[in-house]
Amino acid sequence: MTFDVERARRETPGCRTRLHFNNAGAGLLPQPVLERVVEHLNLEAAIGGYEAAAKHAAGIEHCYTALAGLLNCRPDEIAVVENATRAWDAAFYAMAFEPGDRILTAGAEYASNYIAYLQVAKRTGVVIDVIPDDRDGQLDVHALRQMIDERVKLISITHVPTNGGLVNPAAEVGAVAREAGVPFLLDACQSVGQMAIDVEAIGCDMLSATGRKYLRGPRGTGFLYVRASMLERLEPPMLDLHAASWIGRDEYCIRPDARRFENWETNVAGKIGLGVAVDYATGWGLETIGRRVDCLAALLRRELGRIRRVTIRDLGRRRCGIVTFTVAGKEAECIRRKLAERGINVSVSRRGSTLLDMDRRRLDEVVRASVHYYNTEEEVGRFCESLESIVGS
DSSP: OOOOOOHHHTOOOGGTEEEBTTTTTOOOOOOOHHHHHHHHHHHHHHHHHHHHHHHHHHHHHHHHHHHHHHSSSSSGGEEEEEEEEHHHHHHHSOOOOTTTOEEEEEEHHHHOHHHHHHHHHHHHHOOOEEOOOOOTTSHHHHHHHHHHHHHHHEEEEEESSSTSSSSOOOOHHHHHHHTTTOEEEEETTBBBBTTTTOOHHHHHEEEEEEEESSSSSSSSSEEEEEEEEEETTTOSSSOTTTTTEEETTTEEEEEESGGGGGGGGOOHHHEEEEEEEHHHHHHOHHHHHHHHHHHHHHHHHHHHHTTEEEEEOOOOBBBBBEEEEEEEEEEEHHHHOOOOOOOOEEEEEEEGGSSSHHTTOOEEEEEEEETTTTHHHHHHHHHHHHHHHHHHH
16 A cells, blocks of 8 residues: 655654654644644734634635535534534433433443433433443444343444544444434544544434544534434534524524534634644545554554563454553553653553443553554654663663
């Protein structure tokens, strides 16, 4: 496979000074995104925020069409908000639950999502049921199918967990959800941007994601997809004059599209930059990006496996660009800090972020190294050499 990595690195300023293996935290901004965001901020400073937004209205609207193209949906099924958690919450808290209703979720569910389940369970009496994993560590689709009954009101899973390279079988889950007529909410925060995501092929009714990770967009940007047929079933938990219109003294009307989940005030520069980031990603091709990321991650796992005292912690039949590991006798934070001293970025995933999964595997923390297409084979080698020297010290 040929890939113009020199161009990718030339257009990524951060590559000049850092070895960045923290793309699951935040990807490095490409030059076109950086320039477009700074351009808009400069315009706001020069002529005013409202006036700059009016001048760049086409760029704002383009964000919706770009995201719709990325996900294979309609622009009116997209809401752009400040982060992925806000997007996920907007969909989840818009659902109506009654005592005895069931939410089915996965063992590697993200803490923010599970805390929301617990809060709603406390308020309404809903039951949270965790779908078992199969022998490979991914969600067991057969077990999911056996758990379906008339009380199941939502299937909600994380596509790629924050604490490992596992890719849950979202399309297979979507098939079960469609058969049962159960709404399906997919947290795609870590998957959008590093692999092709097609909401029609997956069959999800709602999907949340962020701009800052593998899409390489600005921080403070996130988005929500809601299938048009689901919109009228969901009343946003909060409304303002953007999400609804005040049409009479005692009457309001919620807007008919997914922007009912937005607020009037927004990060205009970020929204414009997010549209540019999507264009940049689709210019490379998401299938191409996915293949490159998978190859680099596989190489990293192979080389890490050769280092004494290092244990790779990734699960799943299908794995992605997130590579997690532990080092016997070394705390994950110590590894992160020592790598940072060498100009290498990684992060640490702790028990509290995916409590059920970490407890099941008896893990308190893991080092998370996440690659992207602008990383190189040479960087993988340099990373492993640095880690080996730290392990031996």
